[in-house]
Amino acid sequence: MIVGLKDSLKLIGVSILACCAVFVCTMFLNYYFDLRAVGDLVTDANAQALYDAQLLTSKVVILITGLCLALTAVVMLFFYIRHYIDAHKKQLGILKALGYADIKIASGFWTFGLSVFIGAAAGFALAFAVMPTFYATQNNEKLLPDMSVGFHGEILAYFVIIPTLIYASVAILYAYYKLKTPVIALLKDSVQYKNVKKRGNEREKTSFLTGVALNVLSGKKSLAFFIFFAAFCFSAMIQMGLSMRELASPMMEAIMIAIGVLLACTTLILAVVTAVKENAKTIALMRAYGYSQAECANAVLGVYRPFGLLGFAVGTVYQWGLLEMILALVFKNVETNYKFDFVAMAISFAVYVVVYEAILLLYALKLRKASLKQIMTE
Amino acid sequence: MIEAKGIFKTYGKGESAVEVLKGIDVSVSDGEFSVILGASGSGKSTLLNVISGLERPDKGQMLYDGMDICTLKDKEVTAFRRENVGFVFQQYYLLPNMTVDKNVRMGADLAQNKDYKEIIEAVGLADKLRKYPAELSGGEQQRVAIARALAKKPKFLFCDEPTGALDEETGRLTLDFMSNLQRQYGFSIIMVTHNANIARMADTVIRMNSGRVISVEKNADVKSAYEIEW
Ligand SMILES: Nc1ncnc2c1ncn2[C@@H]1O[C@H](COP(=O)(O)OP(=O)(O)OP(=O)(O)O)[C@@H](O)[C@H]1O
Numbered sequence: 001m002i003v004g005l006k007d008s009l010k011l012i013g014v015s016i017l018a019c020c021a022v023f024v025c026t027m028f029l030n031y032y033f034d035l036r037a038v039g040d041l042v043t044d045a046n047a048q049a050l051y052d053a054q055l056l057t058s059k060v061v062i063l064i065t066g067l068c069l070a071l072t073a074v075v076m077l078f079f080y081i082r083h084y085i086d087a088h089k090k091q092l093g094i095l096k097a098l099g100y101a102d103i104k105i106a107s108g109f110w111t112f113g114l115s116v117f118i119g120a121a122a123g124f125a126l127a128f129a130v131m132p133t134f135y136a137t138q139n140n141e142k143l144l145p146d147m148s149v150g151f152h153g154e155i156l157a158y159f160v161i162i163p164t165l166i167y168a169s170v171a172i173l174y175a176y177y178k179l180k181t182p183v184i185a186l187l188k189d190s191v192q193y194k195n196v197k198k199r200g201n202e203r204e205k206t207s208f209l210t211g212v213a214l215n216v217l218s219g220k221k222s223l224a225f226f227i228f229f230a231a232f233c234f235s236a237m238i239q240m241g242l243s244m245r246e247l248a249s250p251m252m253e254a255i256m257i258a259i260g261v262l263l264a265c266t267t268l269i270l271a272v273v274t275a276v277k278e279n280a281k282t283i284a285l286m287r288a289y290g291y292s293q294a295e296c297a298n299a300v301l302g303v304y305r306p307f308g309l310l311g312f313a314v315g316t317v318y319q320w321g322l323l324e325m326i327l328a329l330v331f332k333n334v335e336t337n338y339k340f341d342f343v344a345m346a347i348s349f350a351v352y353v354v355v356y357e358a359i360l361l362l363y364a365l366k367l368r369k370a371s372l373k374q375i376m377t378e
Numbered sequence: 379m380i381e382a383k384g385i386f387k388t389y390g391k392g393e394s395a396v397e398v399l400k401g402i403d404v405s406v407s408d409g410e411f412s413v414i415l416g417a418s419g420s421g422k423s424t425l426l427n428v429i430s431g432l433e434r435p436d437k438g439q440m441l442y443d444g445m446d447i448c449t450l451k452d453k454e455v456t457a458f459r460r461e462n463v464g465f466v467f468q469q470y471y472l473l474p475n476m477t478v479d480k481n482v483r484m485g486a487d488l489a490q491n492k493d494y495k496e497i498i499e500a501v502g503l504a505d506k507l508r509k510y511p512a513e514l515s516g517g518e519q520q521r522v523a524i525a526r527a528l529a530k531k532p533k534f535l536f537c538d539e540p541t542g543a544l545d546e547e548t549g550r551l552t553l554d555f556m557s558n559l560q561r562q563y564g565f566s567i568i569m570v571t572h573n574a575n576i577a578r579m580a581d582t583v584i585r586m587n588s589g590r591v592i593s594v595e596k597n598a599d600v601k602s603a604y605e606i607e608w
């Protein structure tokens with residue numbers, strides 16, 4: 001096997017994303033199906049309004065979480081595959097040199113689909129575990145007819161089986177596309193081949209630390225996206241959770257906050273780990289020369305800070321717009337006094353900054369341990 | 379003055395432990411060119427790393443003008459290296475995705491050295507400022523590494539086999555301008571090498587064997603890089 005089972009299990013980030021997405025989508029789609037089945041029993045006007053509102057919220061939630069998370073999972077998957085190919089360039093080059101066809105090598109990448117399967121299956125199971133409580137809270141005023149949790153086979157297909165197949169084929173196709181590099185480029189030292197094209201730090205006015213920062217940024221642009229996304233998720237989910245207290249059940253609130261925090265931490269840690277790994281040599285050398293821990297951490301990880309802030313801002317606007325839209329569409333007949341929640345924003349921003357800086361600090365501490373010789377001869 | 383007193387260093391624990399330095403006592407005066415000679419595996423690199431503050435010994439004192447750097451905290455040792463120490467490594471350790479200019483600035487910025495280009499000129503690479511390490515020959519890369527170390531205006535320059543990967547001609551060239559620059563700037567050089575001929579260029583020759591210093595000799599007749607055999 002070209003891609004080991006262990007390698008695909010390293011995609012825990014993808015699994016977590018898949019788990020969250022499938023959890024939310026399964027729960028709401030299942031609810032949607034069960035609710036629609038009892039639609040005929042709804043007679044009184046109040047109940048009808050609630051019924052319509054709930055059908056619509058379910059659809060909106062499925063579309064938004066599902067799409068958002070699925071897209072991020074694809075980006076993350078690409079990121080991992082590229083990373084994997086970069087890290088195993090030599091072996092792959094040797095296989096190609098021996099005469100293996102690209103498609104033969106690429107087909108080994110199907111195992112990357114496993115991580116999606118594991119996450120999706122976990123999310124599916126989790127959704128069914130939580131659903132009885134969810135159904136009860138959705139109808140705590142007993143306006144709607146009684147519903148029991150039904151099992152819909154097509155949901156299993158939509159959210160577990162089809163995504164797994166799609167991700168496995170996306171992995172194979174993307175790997176195939178990436179493997180189109182000439183053998184010689186794979187066998188040659190990756191840096192030597194790559195850096196001749198990169199002309200980012202040649203300007204002579206910038207200081208060394210700025211040079212490092214620019215280099216870090218141009219080297220891994222996808223990390224900037226991850227940090228942006230992490231902050232976006234965190235900001236949107238937590239603020240929405242906090243300010244929806246009036247509109248939604250405490251359970252939905254808790255779910256949203258939990259998902260926001262989980263996603264943000266996963267992507268953030270993934271990004272930071274990669275950034276540090278990518279730049280381990282630079283950091284080790286800087287430490288030997290006497291650059292302080294703070295200077296190293298700032299040069300390598302600090303460049304991403306603006307992306308985090310931007311993500312947070314966009315997330316704030318997004319959740320506000322979304323809530324306004326839901327209110328206008330869904331609750332137009334229901335009296336609500338939703339206003340933009342500045343307290344929620346302040347709280348989530350404070351928590352975000354603390355989490356972000358804590359992760360940086362943790363990693364800065366880890367940097368101290370590694371010795372120059374160890375890292376350089378790796 | 380640098381003094382090492384009773385330095386011990388062991389790698390690993392339990393059965394797999396290797397005692398690499400077994401009680402080293404040695405001292406070097408300021409502004410000298412000292413060479414550490416010894417067979418492969420005798421502990422030269424380890425000693426160099428301990429003296430320069432890259433690694434901590436298990437036991438012993440590392441005195442710089444009487445101050446023991448082993449008693450300093452990590453932060454303080456880092457600050458000490460920043461102020462005083464320059465390194466040239468056997469494998470150059472240049473940053474591959476940074477230009478020559480930026481690689482040298484890594485050292486220069488630490489000393490707020492605005493005139494670092496003079497040093498690049500001195501090592502004969504003025505026309506290679508915008509090149510990347512992969513676009514340079516081995517000798518040129520080593521000269522970048524030397525320029526980087528010198529640009530931070532160290533008081534002590536530590537070199538681990540700086541000519542190990544160079545052919546005779548570039549090796550001589552490199553050593554020659556290192557000793558010229560030393561005369562010009564007045565820093566100390568402590569250099570590890572396999573090559574006993576290079577020892578003829580040094581003021582002091584320290585010989586090591588399996589973790590111990592076996593002799594320290596002053597050289598009466600210091601030769602230039604072009605007078606020694608290779
Ligand atoms: N990190 C380490 N862990 C375990 N053993 C080590 C480590 N570093 C060095 N050693 C051992 O310590 C001994 C001395 O190593 P050192 O690198 O100081 O030798 P050296 O004299 O510089 O040799 P060379 O001339 O080949 O560079 C060697 O036997 C080596 O195996």
Ligand SMILES: [Mg+2]
Binds near residue numbers: 422423424538
């Ligand atoms: Mg050595």
